[in-house]
Amino acid sequence: xxxxxHEELEQIRSHLMLMGEKxxxxxxxxxxxxxxxxxxxxxxxxxxxxxxxxxxxxxDDEVARYVNLRAPVARDxxxxxxxxxxxxxxxxxxxxxxxxxxxxxxxxxxxxxINDLAAIPRMVEYAVGMLQSALNCFIQENLEEAHAICxxxxxxxxxxRENFLHYVECMKADPANALMYTELVFISKCFERIADHxxxxxEEVYYLLTxxxxxxxxxxxxxx
Numbered sequence: 001x002x003x004x005x006h007e008e009l010e011q012i013r014s015h016l017m018l019m020g021e022k023x024x025x026x027x028x029x030x031x032x033x034x035x036x037x038x039x040x041x042x043x044x045x046x047x048x049x050x051x052x053x054x055x056x057x058x059x060d061d062e063v064a065r066y067v068n069l070r071a072p073v074a075r076d077x078x079x080x081x082x083x084x085x086x087x088x089x090x091x092x093x094x095x096x097x098x099x100x101x102x103x104x105x106x107x108x109x110x111x112x113x114i115n116d117l118a119a120i121p122r123m124v125e126y127a128v129g130m131l132q133s134a135l136n137c138f139i140q141e142n143l144e145e146a147h148a149i150c151x152x153x154x155x156x157x158x159x160x161r162e163n164f165l166h167y168v169e170c171m172k173a174d175p176a177n178a179l180m181y182t183e184l185v186f187i188s189k190c191f192e193r194i195a196d197h198x199x200x201x202x203e204e205v206y207y208l209l210t211x212x213x214x215x216x217x218x219x220x221x222x223x224x
Contacts, residue, residue, distance in 0.1 A: 009076065012062045013139075016083050016090075019055040020135040023090045024128055026052065026097035027194060031124045033104055034187070037113040042101040052094035059087045075208075082204045086138065089197040093131065096190040096197075103183040103190075112180055118166045120184070123159045123191050126152055130198035138205045149202035150218055153195050160192040 026045050033041035063080050066072065072080060107114055130149050137145040167181040167188075174181075206214035 008062075008066055008070070009079065012059060012066070012080070012083055015055055015059050015062065016087055017135060017139070019052060019059065019087055019090045020131065022048075022052050022055065023093040023097070024131050026094050027124065027128055027131070027191075030097045030100045030104070031121070033101060034114055034117060034120070037108060037115075039105055039108045042104045042108070045101040046098050046105075049094050049098045052091055056087045056091045060084065078208055082138075082208045085204050086134075086201045089200045093194050093197050096194050100187050100190045103187050107180045107183050110179065112177065114180065114184070116170065116181075116184070118163045118184070118188070119159045120163060120188055120191060123156055123163070123188065123195075126156045126159070127191050127195040127198065130156075130195050130202075134198045134201040134205070137202060141205070141209055143206060143209055146202040146206040146214060147218070150199050150214055153199040156192055156195040160188050163188040 026048060029041055030045045032038065033045065063084055066080065067077075104114065130152055133145050133149050136142065137149070164185055167185045170181045171178045203214045206212070206217075
């Protein structure tokens with residue numbers, strides 16, 4: 001019977017990993033849409049969001065069924081709650097990718113190519129890497145990797161501020177293209193939020209393994 005319980009948990013875990021792969025793919029494709037000024041790619045990301053939403057619903061249903069039928073306790077119950085929270089963060093990653101796609105299309109509809117991405121590509125490298133690491137640390141139960149993800153989030157925040165200041169200067173120098181620069185400010189913020197969701201997953205994994213707050217631990221380290 002225990003083995004059967006374990007297989008049910010593994011099924012939920014595998015669906016979470018699939019959701020993570022789809023979310024990372026959405027972020028990567030929408031970045032390509034920006035680099036290539038490709039409206040078709042942006043639309044693909046928007047239309048593909050339903051797949052991510054469906055997997056989240058499936059995970060929620062599977063967790064609810066497991067809790068109702070198996071009445072899990074202790075670590076298994078914590079694991080289920082972490083998987084639900086992680087799936088919600090991954091769903092939000094998909095939503096942010098959609099927001100980026102919509103904003104990219106608004107710029108491209110004007111006939112203006114997106115030709116100044118500032119430090120956005122560097123930010124996306126961090127964000128995608130953090131998402132991949134968050135999924136890895138969940139599977140491998142790696143505390144050090146979870147800690148490293150949270151530290152990298154500060155660099156993403158810094159790059160987002162750098163992008164904001166850059167685009168404000170661009171608006172001053174080139175007011176005719178203010179719409180494009182405004183949308184790029186919001187696009188940069190969307191990628192920053194994606195990194196935040198990766199950080200949330202890392203923090204949940206850390207709590208699952210230690211019953212301690214990673215955010216508090218890092219704050220204490222910063223003070224000392």
